[in-house]
Amino acid sequence: MLENARRAGALRMPREFSPARWLRESSSALVPIALVVGAGVGLGAVFFRWLIEAATQLFTGYGDYSDQGRVPHAHLLELGIWFVIGVPVIAGLLYGPLVSWLAPEARGHGVPEVMLAVAERGGRISPRVPVVKSLASAICIGGGGSVGREGPIVQIGSALGSGVGQLLHVGTPRMRLLVACGAAAGISATFNAPLAGPFFAMELILRDFAAESFGAVVLSSVTASIVGRALLGNHAFLALPSFSPRNALEYLFFAVVGGIVGVVGVCFSKVLYLIEDACDWLWRGPEWLRPAVGGVLLGGLLLALPEMYGVGYPVLQNAVQGHYVLWMLLLLLVGKMVATSLTIGIGGSGGVFAPTLFIGAMAGTACGQIVHHLLPGLTESAGAYGLIGMGAALGGATRAPITAVVILFELTGEYSIVVPLMAAVAIASGFSHLLSKDTIYTRKLLRRGINIDKPPQTIVGELAVGKVAKDPPACIGENVGLPEIAKLMAGKSQTAVAVVDDRDIYRGIVTAQSVAEALADPERAVATARQLAELPPTVIAADTVEYALDELVGRAGTGLPVLSDDHSRLVGWVTHEDIITGSARVGAT
Template sequence: MALAVMVGAGAGAGSVVFRWCIKTFTHFFSGHADYSASPGASNPHAPWVGPYFVLLAPVVGGLLYGPLVNRFAKEARGHGVPEVMLAVAQRGGRISPKVAVVKTLASALCIGSGGSVGREGPIVQIGSALGSTLGRLAKVTEGRMKLLVACGAAGGIAATFNAPLAGVFFAMELILGTFSAEAFGAAVLASVTASVIGRAAFGNTAFLRLPDFRVDHLTQYGLFATLGVGAAVAGVGFSRFLYLVEDACDWLWRGPEWLRPTVGGLALGLVLLLLPEMYGVGYPVLQKATEGGYAIGFLLLLLVGKMLATSLTIGIGGSGGVFAPSLFIGAMLGSAYGIAVHHLLPGSAGAVGAYSLVGMGAVFAGAARAPITAVVILFELTGEYSIILPLMLAIVLATATGHLLTHDTVYTLKLRRRGIDLEGPAPGARIGTQRVDAVMDPLPSPLSASTTLADSADLLGLSGHGALPVVDGAGAYVGVVTAQAVAEALAEQPDNAPTRVGQLAEAPLPVMADQSLAQALHTLLSAAGTGVPVLDSEQGKPVGWLSHQSALRAVHTVA
């Protein structure tokens, strides 16, 4: 807990430094605190150049951060979150301390010189690197190391967006991928500590001033549901377009990697010259869109422009997040949709700003499939409880639609393109690549569902397993009963207590015989008892038993 507080304090301080660097570099390159608030204006430092300075700003910025990233920390390139997810899933939470420094400077230079990316990816990577470094200094176990990395991510999000709850759920949902009381408590401590520091530096205000949200008519729920489905398509489309542009940049570029952001900055400069609203993160533009300040045609242009500008920034080797761009895209889509339905149903459509807010959360949920984070962060931004029902409806539909459209998220797709499966074995791992049927044990004698609890206790005690499969009278597989469940039922003895083992049987997540051991281990580790049944992939009948011991014996098969 003390380490979690220290990590939160470090992430909060890192957020303050990072935002100061962005502000300083933005003013240096553009002459404005946020150039997207004054798109098309001249640079006060060089007024004779007019708005054409945006052609050179990304070039100069790339010349500074390109060699920095290539020389000291190549993992600082890109949007950051996938690298943290990989470190937690397959590298024991180990992140080089150099990443915190390099990511701070590289991302601030990229955003300050016009890179159309967000600041959440960098601060997640910065906070996580701080957590990993502190964990190594304190010589904590691997599990605690991963937890400190998640604490750094939670603190970074909390301080950057003034959203402590969103920071906690971001860490749980995306970084750790699991929920536990210990992890939740540590992440809360880190998030609260970082938020206190962030509020002391930036004030207790959200980074956006959002319009009042209300649902005026019941028909709006149907409109919000439709928006959720459309937002998922936009989110998945953004993910695919992002890596399509990156592939194109990889194919076109033949020079040294350190020079790539400089040369690619010319293409980004052309986009900024045509659409200066794309300069930097673009929160002022997002703010204006939520207030209904743009026509529907220009909103769609901004949507496409953000996809292109963000993808190009990442493709040329820039450093920054994709969370803020997904919110931007969602706001443009939601505002355009709100204007359209307002014209079609003027009496029941409601305010345009409501659709903009819901679109923000739904696009992110469709792209990242992190519904809890999406709901919580939008709720914290508005402070309005009335947003919850339509927001939950749209985000759940967006998440489900995104899952139907693609197996990967905007974060995991980057890793899968590099041949990395977060659910699979780490490169060089001793076990994980084998098939389950190659390492499983013979199936233990199953219990009949009609077996009494007393008899089942004797059979479980003699079996040597902490759990046994259960079949019904026809021999069909029902599930698994654990020794713990039987012991608890025998100890309770209420009037309505179960009397037969079939009443306690539960079916764990299926483990198939032709499945890889790496995927099956996730189910085995989360299951009660000491093993799980292995099912035939065609008929779904138990054909073997996978235990911790049989998984460990796989080491000898590859030795």
Template structure:
């Protein structure tokens, strides 16, 4: 509970700093707080350039964040959420501490310099990195580490959007992908803490101020259903176009990766010159659409423009989220649909803004396949309960359409393209009825807590596992040390006098009575080729499990059959 509160507080402060960075860089690059809503105007810092300064802002921003990302944290490139999902599912929640700092600067520079991306992906990655860093500092087990990562993600969303419930369900539905009472409680604590800090800084008002809304006629629900179906298809189309553009950029680019955002920024700048409403996140434009200030034709132009601008920003190596762009697209689609329906059926349809709000949630649901998060976040962003029934209907239909058109979501597709399938079932059937006790090996050579790293390096070099346990003088288990971590630490001369305790970590605990399938999942996620088997108290070693032991058990079972 204490750790969840600390992570929530850190995520809340991180959200404040991140939003300040975006505002500062936007002021620096454009001379205003939000260029998207200002129209094609000149920058007061360089008035002689007129509106043509937007041709160069993405280039300058790319020259700054491109080398930063390439040198210090390549995982900070892109929209961030898939990297957090992968860390939770496959790496025991381990995220490098530097990701928080690099992601903050890179995304703020990208958005402030005109990148047409959102701030939710960066703040999720920032909060998750803070949670992972705190977990490693206090050396929690991997299952708790995953929960702390989710706490950071929830806190970031809650503080940024003043949406504590949405933060919770975003973390549970997309990051953890597992609803347990303990994890839910910890994530709620973190989200509430971050939200309190965020409200102290940003105020306690809904993110959007929609017009009054009520359903004019029961037949209007048919229009909401149609909008949900169309929005689901648009969400899938956005995710496909996003990665098609990224593939095209990969194919065309032949230079160093650090220069890619700057060179690609020329094309992004040309798009911003033609359509300045695409600059940055674009919330003022979204609000104008919801309030019915744009004609149908221009709404369609903004929808297509946002798909192109966001895809190009990510494709050239930009850093930012896709959640806010999907809300933007939904607002344009919904407002255009509502305006057209109002022209055709004026006696049936309600305000255009209601369709815009429902379209926001439906497009996100179609792209991300997260219906609970979509419903909750639209309700919290607007504070408008009257739209909840049509919103739920449209979001469920959008989710079903998205599932029918594509197996992967906008987040999991990025991982699938790397050969990582988070939905792959665990190989439980092959080991049914087998426990760790049946296959565990004797404990390998142990490393005493005070052993210098130089000595440990020699022992690890002779070990077949690349990982060995660390124990205290009384034989109590303290964690494991991998050859990789020792090598990385020794490469820095400032740590030559360190000992094994300083680089040890606690993988997910494995006990003798655990099912072998569950232990294999922990083994796959761990560093090295082995894991300690602990007694019921988790304080002492009882054995060792390795990939070779699991393979032997599988071979024996197949041989017996």
């Protein structure tokens, strides 16, 4: 058909370079895009940390209140320690309406929403999320919320990556990749951990280790780390002492502690949602007021245990350095479980990544104190077990063992701790699989009836477009004239025809409506297919049917072209009818 069109008089024209098409489709374009995402998220992470510090300074008068002890507000001494009861209430009155009215998805710990966006929404995240999440989480943490900053920056970074993808109109696979780039950059900039960021994104967000994806994610992570280091300095977020096993027997102790703390990590996941369920059952008022009313309970907890204020990194560091006795470690462990769960349960905005590390450090250090007390000459100090506990708790709660090992290695810089850490994390992840069918992240989705681990064929909307699309219609050269186009469409009863250049590269489609309009206009009688072509939304064979249905809105008469993975060649065509009949056929098999 294409040869016939060429013989009809079409002249060959050189292929034009389109920057927009190159950014959307070329593999090499991932380099500048990943750099832009990484730099943007790095700046966003720095700004977000500044927001948290500013909010904490405003609410308490200190940069970090968690290690100050039972002291009054630095500038409101007359209120005494009692001011901590009112701070979460005031903070709740600020971020409660912000989240409820502008971006409900900003509530909670953030990572599950990113996982859902990648798994079922083609990586599309509302552009309001970064702004609302930044403000809400900063106010929540600065106002005493016992949550982490990592979950919010992952969601913020992912939303920025998604925003870049939406701006460039990229396809679903690349959109998901840009979301992962944003997530990796967020972890990298927050922890100053450029290695851990990519593994976090690949294990938890993309859930895939494709070579091209990994390269782009690493580039984005490194860029964010460079930006963060340039603005914040090249410092680890925790100053931890150097540890190493003393003898071969201690590897066994590390493994046992890893199993114990892994169970603690699973328990934290259960407690988190148990308290959230209790808050849901008790609350009957408007959602925007829930954080303020619940803030009274959180304030009472902070009055009893001010170490639970905010993220609590100084307290974690004190524990690993051996500044707490056994009973205090256990109190801090239980207190953090309750405080974090309560913060999330009342509608707070913040992450559970840092609280998981906190809980693991307390549990591991407590076990280390017991082991070191029984066998002082054969074991390392308790802090070494605290480090192992941090990785084990993370592995048990999230089942991301690679991320858990890499991030603890980056935090310590000690290669000697890697081998026992790997053993402990592996055992913790194994116990997690035995004790629970979900993780601290996927459980939130399962409670909504969403299982991102199910096979893609279990739901029609997740079928690949390639399974339901039909063969592409006849194509014409871009220089074919209007009479030939009209004759072809009339003879074939087609409502649209695809246009390709002399190299069979897709250039758009010509619809029957555009041909009819051109025939009625004498000035357009000499129009060519290239001049009449329009660029409707396109899909590729790997896109989901759900995504195709969204793109088909307003195009019921013509359908959509299905392109190759690089968006260069026409490989099929899909309409509403194709989706209905094709889905029924696939479902029947």
